[in-house]
Amino acid sequence: MGDSTNLEGLYIPAFSAVVATSSRRSTVCRGQDSVTRLLAARLLLSSWAVLVAAGCGSPPGFSIDRQLAAEAGLDRAAAESVDRLLTDSFGTPDDPIVPAALAGVIDVERVADAAGPVESHTEGVTTGLYRRHCSRCHGLTGDGRGAAALYQSPYPRDFRAGAFKFKSTERGAPPTDADLHATLTRGLAGAAMPSFQLLKEDELAALVDYTKYLAVRGEVERTLVQELADSDPEDMEEFADGEAPWVALLVQETIVQVAERWRSAGARVVAADEAENLDSPDLIARGKELFHDEKLAGCVKCHGEGGRGSGVQQELDLWNGRRRDFLAKNDALAASLGTLVDRLASTPKSSREQLADRIARARADLGERRSVGASLLPPQPTRSRVLAGGRLRSSGEADDLFRILHEGIAGSPMPAAGEALTNEQIWSLVAYVQSIAMPTGGEQP
Amino acid sequence: MTSATNPTADTPRSVHRFAWLLCVTTFPLLWVGGLITTTDAGMAVPDWPGTYGYNMFAYPWQSWVFGPWDLFIEHGHRLLASVVGLLAIGLLITTLVTRSPGWLVRLAVVALALVIFQGVLGGVRVLENERLIAMAHGCTGPLFFALTCSTVALTSRPKTGSQSGFSKLAVLATLTAGLAYLQLVLGAALRHAPAEMGPWSFASLVKLHLAMAGVVTGHALAVAWTAGQTTGAGAAVRWVCRLIGGLVLLQFSLGVATWLVKYGTPDWASTWLPATMSAAVASGLTQTHTVTAHTAGGSLLLGLLTAMATLAWRSHMAAPSPEAAASTAE
Numbered sequence: 062m063g064d065s066t067n068l069e070g071l072y073i074p075a076f077s078a079v080v081a082t083s084s085r086r087s088t089v090c091r092g093q094d095s096v097t098r099l100l101a102a103r104l105l106l107s108s109w110a111v112l113v114a115a116g117c118g119s120p121p122g123f124s125i126d127r128q129l130a131a132e133a134g135l136d137r138a139a140a141e142s143v144d145r146l147l148t149d150s151f152g153t154p155d156d157p158i159v160p161a162a163l164a165g166v167i168d169v170e171r172v173a174d175a176a177g178p179v180e181s182h183t184e185g186v187t188t189g190l191y192r193r194h195c196s197r198c199h200g201l202t203g204d205g206r207g208a209a210a211l212y213q214s215p216y217p218r219d220f221r222a223g224a225f226k227f228k229s230t231e232r233g234a235p236p237t238d239a240d241l242h243a244t245l246t247r248g249l250a251g252a253a254m255p256s257f258q259l260l261k262e263d264e265l266a267a268l269v270d271y272t273k274y275l276a277v278r279g280e281v282e283r284t285l286v287q288e289l290a291d292s293d294p295e296d297m298e299e300f301a302d303g304e305a306p307w308v309a310l311l312v313q314e315t316i317v318q319v320a321e322r323w324r325s326a327g328a329r330v331v332a333a334d335e336a337e338n339l340d341s342p343d344l345i346a347r348g349k350e351l352f353h354d355e356k357l358a359g360c361v362k363c364h365g366e367g368g369r370g371s372g373v374q375q376e377l378d379l380w381n382g383r384r385r386d387f388l389a390k391n392d393a394l395a396a397s398l399g400t401l402v403d404r405l406a407s408t409p410k411s412s413r414e415q416l417a418d419r420i421a422r423a424r425a426d427l428g429e430r431r432s433v434g435a436s437l438l439p440p441q442p443t444r445s446r447v448l449a450g451g452r453l454r455s456s457g458e459a460d461d462l463f464r465i466l467h468e469g470i471a472g473s474p475m476p477a478a479g480e481a482l483t484n485e486q487i488w489s490l491v492a493y494v495q496s497i498a499m500p501t502g503g504e505q506p
Numbered sequence: 507m508t509s510a511t512n513p514t515a516d517t518p519r520s521v522h523r524f525a526w527l528l529c530v531t532t533f534p535l536l537w538v539g540g541l542i543t544t545t546d547a548g549m550a551v552p553d554w555p556g557t558y559g560y561n562m563f564a565y566p567w568q569s570w571v572f573g574p575w576d577l578f579i580e581h582g583h584r585l586l587a588s589v590v591g592l593l594a595i596g597l598l599i600t601t602l603v604t605r606s607p608g609w610l611v612r613l614a615v616v617a618l619a620l621v622i623f624q625g626v627l628g629g630v631r632v633l634e635n636e637r638l639i640a641m642a643h644g645c646t647g648p649l650f651f652a653l654t655c656s657t658v659a660l661t662s663r664p665k666t667g668s669q670s671g672f673s674k675l676a677v678l679a680t681l682t683a684g685l686a687y688l689q690l691v692l693g694a695a696l697r698h699a700p701a702e703m704g705p706w707s708f709a710s711l712v713k714l715h716l717a718m719a720g721v722v723t724g725h726a727l728a729v730a731w732t733a734g735q736t737t738g739a740g741a742a743v744r745w746v747c748r749l750i751g752g753l754v755l756l757q758f759s760l761g762v763a764t765w766l767v768k769y770g771t772p773d774w775a776s777t778w779l780p781a782t783m784s785a786a787v788a789s790g791l792t793q794t795h796t797v798t799a800h801t802a803g804g805s806l807l808l809g810l811l812t813a814m815a816t817l818a819w820r821s822h823m824a825a826p827s828p829e830a831a832a833s834t835a836e
Contacts, residue, residue: 121702178635178701181550184558185574193546194788196701198769208699208708214773248785253770255788438705441773451781499782 122153123202126221126282127433128387133290134426138301143285145303146312151278154192154201162313162320163277168270174263175271190264191271198253203275205380206438213253216380216438220272221279224379224472227455232468232477234329235276235322241269243456250452273323280319285312331467333460335484339492348493351486358478358490368448368497378443379472385440391430398423443474449497457498462491518604521597522661528593528617529654533806535590536647538583540801543697545789547576548640554629557581562588587625594618597657613657620650641698645691648805652683655809659816662742664824671736672822678732679815682725686808689718693804719761726754726807729814738821746814753807760800767793 123144130140152158157176159169179189187193192201198217200207205219218225227244228236245265248256257265288311289300299305338344352360352368364370377385401420408416446454455461466487469477478487542548551557557565562584570581598614600606627643630636692715699708733739733747767786771779786793 179546179549180552180635181576182552184569184577187550187576189549192701197699201701206705208701208703208705209769211705211709212712212772213769214771214776248787250784251770251776251781252785253768255786255793256784256790257788259787259789436704444776447781452784 120153120155121201123147123151123278126204126279126286128383128437129283129286131430131433132383132387133286135286135289136297136301139289139297142301142303142308143282143289146285146308147278147282150281150312150316151274157274159274160316160320162317163323166320166323167273167277168266171263171267171270172274174267187264190267194257194260194268195272203272203279206436209253211438214441215252215378215443216441217253219279219380220275221282222380222472223276223280223283225276226470226472227461227465228471229331229333229461229464230326230329230468231331232471235273235326237326237330238266238269238273241272242266245269247456249454251446251454277316277319277323280322281312281315284315284319288315331464331479333463333467336459336463336488336491339459339488339495341492344489344492345496347486348489348491348496351482351490352493358482358486360490363445363474364448365445368451368494370445370447373442373444374474376443376474377440378474381440381443384437387430387437388434388440391427391434394423394427394430398427448494450499452499453494457495457500459491459495462494463487466490517610517661518600518606520604521600521606521610522658522663524593524597524600525654525657525661528590528597529651529658529809531586531590531593532651532654533802533809535583535586536651536805537798537802538579538586539644539647540798541579541794542576542583543640543644543801544794544797545576545579547580548631549635550574550576550580551584551632554632557584584628587621587628591618591621591625594621610661613653613660617650617653617657620646620653624650637698637700641694644694644698648687648690648808651805652687652808652812655813656816659742659813660820662817664820672818675729675732675736676815676818676822678725679729679811679818682722682729683808683811683815685718685722685725686804686811689715689722690804690808692718693801697801719758722807723754723758726750726811729811730754733814733818736818740817740821743814743817743821746810746817750807750810750814753803753810757800757803757807760796760803763796764800767796 125140125144125147127140130143135143150158150160155177157172159167159172174188175191177189177192179187179193181187196207197209198207198213199205199220200210200217203220205217205221207217210217223235225236225240225244227249228234228240230236230240242265244254245257245260245268247258248254257268260268289297292300300308300311351358352364353366355362360368363374376382398420401416401423405413405416405420453462455465463484465475466482467477467479467484469475478490482490553559556562558569560566562581565581570578594614594617598611598618601611601614624643624646627639627646631639631643692711696708696711696715699711730747730751733743733750736743739747766779770786
């Protein structure tokens with residue numbers, strides 16, 4: 062970006078002024094912030110604050126999943142403790158740490174290449190790859206709440222939930238490196254996720270490892286929060302304090318458990334090596350019959366007659382379902398708070414104080430939950446993919462389709478057929494879907 | 507020799523040609539700058555004013571031409587910017603050598619100062635690795651381009667013959683140029699959104715940018731229509747008027763395409779596009795040049811509106827006052 066002239070004598074004063082301005086950034090920003098409060102137009106105000114904030118921030122950090130903490134009923138001290146312990150173990154987006162237990166699962170050097178601001182210190186070698194290619198949509202912390210997330214359909218993936226849709230492993234297992242690599246290079250047709258086929262192999266590998274780093278961190282956070290939610294108040298207090306030896310031990314054990322899950326992902330790849338003669342009209346006809354059989358495979362219920370449907374599904378995916386449930390619970394809590402308040406007037410004096418305390422606690426809890434709810438992306442309907450003539454989101458290769466049918470799509474309403482159908486039946490469905498969908502390997506735009 | 511104070515008077519042809527050269531060299535520079543932001547290649551070279559420790563002009567051309575893409579465009583941007591800087595110096599020298607009027611010399615000085623400031627902004631953006639400065643750099647470039655467009659318009663041969671009704675066009679074109687610049691700043695804020703920005707803040711910017719797109723389109727079409735209705739409008743005004751009309755519509759389409767190739771279809775429009783579309787290729791030709799064309803189109807629109815405003819103000823100033831016109835008629 063550096064337009065340059067060769068007039069050093071002329072640019073030095075201006076250069077100094079700009080540098081001085083830059084170093085005084087925080088002070089200036091605070092001043093501007095107070096001025097903007099006076100502006101009447103709310104929209105303009107928020108946009109301006111956004112611009113100002115761009116230069117005011119401290120180094121970015123991870124922060125606890127507030128929805129998760131609120132769902133688990135964690136108090137502020139416990140939530141802060143989780144945050145602190147995770148920062149000790151995993152570092153920050155600018156300065157990540159890969160815990161030793163993850164050796165062989167996540168490469169430290171690759172994570173370092175993907176983390177931090179976009180920079181280049183050697184010709185052709187760029188670091189900060191995650192921020193360069195991913196954070197605009199997936200968010201700096203991988204929470205799926207990047208700047209551009211709100212208007213995307215589907216929303217960008219929240220890596221912290223640990224669920225990945227397109228993979229070769231069992232439904233509940235993490236993806237393999239090859240799965241993540243394939244999604245990066247192929248992109249997801251019909252979604253905002255582009256193909257990163259132009260990136261170098263080492264850059265793709267760095268992004269794969271950084272994605273795993275975010276997912277593992279999220280999984281450790283989720284496990285810890287759930288452990289705390291199930292613990293008694295005394296343990297919660299000790300955890301919030303963070304000094305008790307068992308707290309550090311719990312964090313380490315959790316990391317080891319999660320690391321083991323990721324390490325064993327390769328062993329949980331679904332075998333799909335029986336495909337033969339998928340062009341056979343008989344096999345396709347059997348697949349078509351199964352596809353339209355509402356009782357057996359039931360594909361037609363979501364994908365429509367001949368795979369031409371693109372209906373909105375009643376069931377939401379994992380991420381949107383959680384948001385919907387959270388917001389619904391907020392409404393229920395508000396209603397129950399209203400009932401308590403109504404009851405207060407008719408409560409005998411002796412127990413009124415107790416009820417007032419309960420109302421105050423419920424109000425505080427609801428206030429926190431509402432604040433979290435306001436920060437969530439609105440639940441988005443789940444749409445089934447048009448199969449007839451359409452481009453599939455997966456690679457469309459026979460073995461990929463077999464695995465998707467066998468295990469379903471993790472996090473989505475697409476169910477696993479592996480229990481209900483035989484492998485032969487699944488292969489016939491693969492043959493039918495391939496016969497109606499757009500051939501794989503079509504032209505890229 | 508031309509008048510020392512009257513900007514409506516004829517100016518030396520060599521200055522006009524030099525102004526054109528500066529203007530047409532600046533536009534590719536803006537395009538390359540836009541390309542750098544689109545592909546986030548602004549930090550491909552970590553130092554400034556040198557390039558990887560070399561004097562910028564001594565950097566081995568093989569490393570540049572056959573090197574990685576982001577290094578190629580970033581270093582290329584620096585070299586092209588140097589050419590523009592030298593041309594700005596050349597314009598100033600030409601105005602002095604041809605003994606151009608004082609206002610024109612001062613204009614050339616302002617252009618040179620602005621291009622130096624812009625160069626420093628670009629340098630500081632690299633040294634500080636600061637997106638806010640990158641945004642300021644991205645907003646100053648179009649301002650310089652608009653100045654070069656204005657200089658071309660000011661140094662063109664004034665239209666002779668009866669001219670009237672230019673005041674309305676001048677005010678409208680100036681207002682529209684201001685709105686177009688505001689729209690450009692909003693676009694720059696979207697492109698340079700910091701990694702920490704939340705979806706609601708970004709959405710506010712998107713809504714503002716969309717609302718402003720409607721306002722600018724309406725105003726730009728009004729400028730084109732008003733220019734077409736103005737009595738005595740010269741060939742230059744008619745040309746600029748056609749270009750503005752066409753460009754503003756193209757720019758609207760490019761804006762939609764930019765969103766689609768970057769962020770896909772929003773949920774409410776998810777069934778509008780065929781299911782046969784494949785995923786966009788990040789940093790591929792389609793994505794990169796669609797987005798860059800939209801940003802460059804914004805700068806071009808600003809430049810054309812500025813040129814239109816300049817021509818209209820000049821014609822307005824050259825037109826006889828109503829009293830003078832009445833006395834001439836008598």
